[in-house]
Amino acid sequence: MLDVLNEQLVMGNQEPVAFDHDCREGICGMCSLFINGRAHGPDEAITTCQLHMRRFRDGDTIVIEPWRAGGFPVIRDLMVDRNAFDQILQAGGFISVNTGSALDGNNILIPKHKSDESMDAAACIGCGACVATCKNSSAMLFLASKVSHLALLPQGRPEAVRRAKAMVAKMDELGFGACTNTGACEVECPKEISIAHIARLNREFLIANLKP
């Protein structure tokens, strides 16, 4: 729909509306947009690029806004700067393993249910819908998905304490709000990531602060 609008604008010698998009199959996380008051529009478990016009009635007026959150400054039109997410992950959202130094993959046994749960969290595409929909503009679901993904795996344990602390500190520094458990993020998450992961993050964070 935005392609059609932009084609019209270009033909009318106007500049097209800037909006982020890339893979158009719901996995790259580049697309954003608040549509009719909902992150990624009026449908469940999808990104904006997977939202079809058949969800609207002929003649409807559609209201499109960019993500609105202190942590995501608007660059232009519908395009926002989500660099803060990269910065949060740079603070510790990884396992420190140099190329070539890993053990054989089967030396680390991981119970299937743990591995599956880790995968549930790792499905996060980093789109920012959780922040955009949260009344506090909290990035807790995003953070929790990464912390939970790594904390559930034995490989991620050695750095778990440092990771939770550093990532939360970075999130606070970048101006994201606190979590008040409203659960809106979970509803709008295109990958249906559960707020149970936020509970795990809180536990990890608490342990991190109890340890010296």
Added chain:
Amino acid sequence: MNLNAKIPSGPLAEKWSIYKSTQNLVNPANKRKFDIIVVGTGLAGASAAASLGELGFRVKNFCYQDSPRRAHSIAAQGGINAAKNYQNDGDSVYRLFYDTIKGGDYRSREANVYRLAEVSNQIIDQCVGQGVPFARDYGGYLDNRSFGGALVSRTFYARGQTGQQLLLGAYGALNRQIAAGNVIMYTRTEMMDVVLVDGIARGIVTRNLETGALESHFGHAVVLATGGYGNVFFLSTNAMGSNTSAIWKAYKKGAAFANPAFVQIHPTCIPVHGASQSKLTLMSESLRNDGRIWVPKEKEDAEKIRAGKLKPTGLPEEKRDYYLERRYPAFGNLVPRDVASRAAKERCDAGYGVGSGQAVYLDFKDSIKRLGKSLIEERYGNLFQMYEKIVDENPYETPMMIYPAIHYTMGGLWVDYELMTTIPGLFTIGEANFSDHGANRLGASALMQGLADGYFVLPFTIQNYLASQLSVPRMDPAKRPEFGAAVEASKDWNSKLMGIRGSRSVDSIHKELGLAMWEHVGMGRNKEGLEEGITKIKQVKDLFWNDVRIPGKADAMNVELEKANRVADFLELGELMAKDALLREESCGGHFREEHAMSDGEAKRDDENFKYVGAWEYAGPGKEPILNKESLDYEFIQVKYISRQLIPRNARCVE
């Protein structure tokens, strides 16, 4: 042009070890004296940038997206191969090597492919170490699925999101190096050109996509990891931004472009449903195991269906044409994917297509009747759901519609064993190079190649080059005329585009190019068609340079200018693809020349005349490019010609 592949001597299985133990290395204290530019942050780019950063090099990494995590590797579904033999089913490095060479229809280099198979196991270990949540069995061990119908189960996977998880692993490693200050990340930045100093790659020109500012960057070496060029067809399974510009600009600066005609088409994509559509979505080919493919027998029925006057479920059995079962009774719906793709196009072109006219039915009615809905749901539930989301039809009740689509490009910049192009100091890794997949790529091998190049090959081979560059000082782009001149050239190029002020949008011209490519340089190619294609592509190119309209300014954010830059390069590449396809008078892998087919429609390879890599050399504007040939000499395996009727369908399968 000198196409010296620099393959180390020695037995096949020892070449890589011999290379590593005799190559030049850069000592730890000297590593920080080197700047390396890496363009692209997909599996190849991110893994290379992270690994080089860990080693202590100073790395600058670029991507056009807003974050490195969004590169299109993220969309890969199926899995990644490795010769671990965890299943104890007889897999080995040699077997993976052999399957890859054979899958590529004997059009790839033995030594490179063997090395790929050799490092495949380390990739899995590395990814597990990074926390990639690969599927596990109940004992906690890594699980495998069989894929591409290989005789062994060697594919590691993370649900249907393997590419995403591997990329997040590489992105994590990259983030760690960014935090450590070893890698400087430039997002929303597109490469405009390569800068050469005395014929050696020393940097790049970039455009900041937020501000439109042109900048130049110095590197002792430049690594391109910019992916494939499938978007030359406009509609493909690639991301919107995937483009050929980086490797095309390198080609125009002297890097040879190898086998541009080798593209892979996937038979089971969701068909085009409207003129405003911008991309295609792939569905797993496994669907053909239980679905039956058909179109109406009578054109009138097809017309009624297209007009919405007749429902497919309302068409009686005797009026349906199960054309694959009819033509290929032995294999039926499980014919090789290129045969299935071409047959679908033939039926649609003849007027029997459904949907928009460019689609055929894939019907599960009989399987549901035979096996029950619950079993079908178990096997394909997620795919049916995906289909329903996109098409808004329930495939349990009405047949699915499918159509082939462009998926992967095996061609790319020519590289030697060290992954260096014909420009000294310019390296190319991942899908952007041509090196490992020959004329066709096996399933679950793209992820393997991207990570092999980035983690385990380039970080070694680039040092052999850099060791000779110790005396080259870090250059200040502001003080070197070559950088200034390259920036000016990019500026002029942009001004030229902006100055056209025509009446056509970039997309509308790109669509025309895509149609010409699909029609003439698509899955079934012949001499007349290719010649006509070249003429058409030239016409579209003229149209573009005379009538494209780009609003806005060059020195500010300008999405239309970005697109125009990419399409300008696609127009030139498209012509080269057609030329390459025209010259290659044989059918091999993804390249099918209708003149060179068996009586049953099977591909007919010509090893006597075409067992070579076709590396094209740019000769200057308006001049015919020059074809250089790298002969493929198989020292260690016997080149066989097996009629594919004997090979299981999935041996050529890709996801």
